[in-house]
Amino acid sequence: MVRTDSGELLAATARSKAQNAIVGDRVNCSLVDPDNVCIEQVEPRSSALERLDRRGRSRILASNFDCMIIVSAPAPGIDRLMIDQYLVAAEDAGVNAVVLINKADLLSAAERDDLEMSFACYRNCGYEWILCSAHDAASLAPLHRTVSECACVFVGQSGVGKSSLIQHAVPEQDIAVGALSRAGLGSHTTIAAYWYETPGGGAVIDSPGVREFRVDHLNPHQIAAGFRDIADAAADCRFSNCTHRHEPNCAVKTAVETGALDATRHRNFVAMMTDSERVNSQH
Numbered sequence: 001m002v003r004t005d006s007g008e009l010l011a012a013t014a015r016s017k018a019q020n021a022i023v024g025d026r027v028n029c030s031l032v033d034p035d036n037v038c039i040e041q042v043e044p045r046s047s048a049l050e051r052l053d054r055r056g057r058s059r060i061l062a063s064n065f066d067c068m069i070i071v072s073a074p075a076p077g078i079d080r081l082m083i084d085q086y087l088v089a090a091e092d093a094g095v096n097a098v099v100l101i102n103k104a105d106l107l108s109a110a111e112r113d114d115l116e117m118s119f120a121c122y123r124n125c126g127y128e129w130i131l132c133s134a135h136d137a138a139s140l141a142p143l144h145r146t147v148s149e150c151a152c153v154f155v156g157q158s159g160v161g162k163s164s165l166i167q168h169a170v171p172e173q174d175i176a177v178g179a180l181s182r183a184g185l186g187s188h189t190t191i192a193a194y195w196y197e198t199p200g201g202g203a204v205i206d207s208p209g210v211r212e213f214r215v216d217h218l219n220p221h222q223i224a225a226g227f228r229d230i231a232d233a234a235a236d237c238r239f240s241n242c243t244h245r246h247e248p249n250c251a252v253k254t255a256v257e258t259g260a261l262d263a264t265r266h267r268n269f270v271a272m273m274t275d276s277e278r279v280n281s282q283h
């Protein structure tokens with residue numbers, strides 16, 4: 001679907017495979033008939049969320065957003081590695097990121113306190129982090145502020161509540177919400193990516209969750225740039241090319257030992273660097 005400058009939604013086809021348009025793209029079209037357009041050209045993207053599919057081909061999932069909302073939830077489970085992978089992708093795309101935990105209603109007070117403690121590391125990196133519930137409208141005020149100001153792509157596993165949160169941002173739309181059935185044949189779940197304009201002048205992009213998000217297409221330098229806290233601490237390492245794994249006088253390892261740096265962040269950093277080095281050495 002293409003939205004014209006006058007706000008009409010029209011069905012579109014692409015002139016060629018090379019003109020493959022992604023949700024968020026700005027395109028130039030020719031009119032085929034009053035209800036159909038042909039996409040002639042995709043304008044350069046200001047940002048893009050890229051990943052490799054199982055065959056190693058690059059896939060763009062969304063474009064032209066200026067903020068990535070990384071959603072996870074106690075059900076189906078909080079995956080810290082996935083959060084850190086998306087943060088690296090956001091840094092690489094040059095956009096802001098928000099770390100959001102949904103379904104706070106499923107947490108006990110003690111579990112909330114634990115989460116506040118372990119997620120303080122994201123705030124220390126300069127990211128906004130939000131604990132909220134799509135079932136509790138009052139908890140969504142910080143999210144509303146963000147989505148009214150910019151174009152936000154919601155990412156995260158299927159079932160974490162992306163569509164439920166987006167429904168609050170665009171109440172006049174009818175957003176498909178629902179968990180996938182075990183056979184993966186959920187009848188009321190997100191099957192395509194959509195761009196919705198929010199009443200405040202921002203936008204939200206809903207998309208089907210990807211089961212596994214990896215950043216194998218990024219080189220070790222790009223991965224390292226996505227870990228702000230580790231980059232900061234690394235300034236005091238003895239060796240300028242320190243890998244923060246086994247070197248003596250490593251300021252990153254010292255910071256982990258003293259608790260100044262989050263141990264999970266460091267573990268994910270090492271895992272992602274190891275993967276990236278392996279993939280990049282094969283080329």
Ligand SMILES: Nc1nc2c(ncn2[C@@H]2O[C@H](COP(=O)(O)OP(=O)(O)O)[C@@H](O)[C@H]2O)c(=O)[nH]1
Pocket residue numbers: 102103104105106132133134135136156157158159160161162163164165176177178179189190209
């Ligand atoms: N308990 C609880 N359930 C939620 C919350 N948000 C969404 N859900 C439920 O989680 C399921 C998946 O939601 P959906 O928005 O489709 O997730 P998506 O796959 O990430 O788009 C649905 O059954 C929702 O009703 C929440 O804050 N609390």
Ligand SMILES: [Mg+2]
Pocket residue numbers: 162163164176177189190206207208209
């Ligand atoms: Mg959805």
Ligand SMILES: [Zn+2]
Pocket residue numbers: 234237238242243244245247249250251252253
């Ligand atoms: Zn080091």
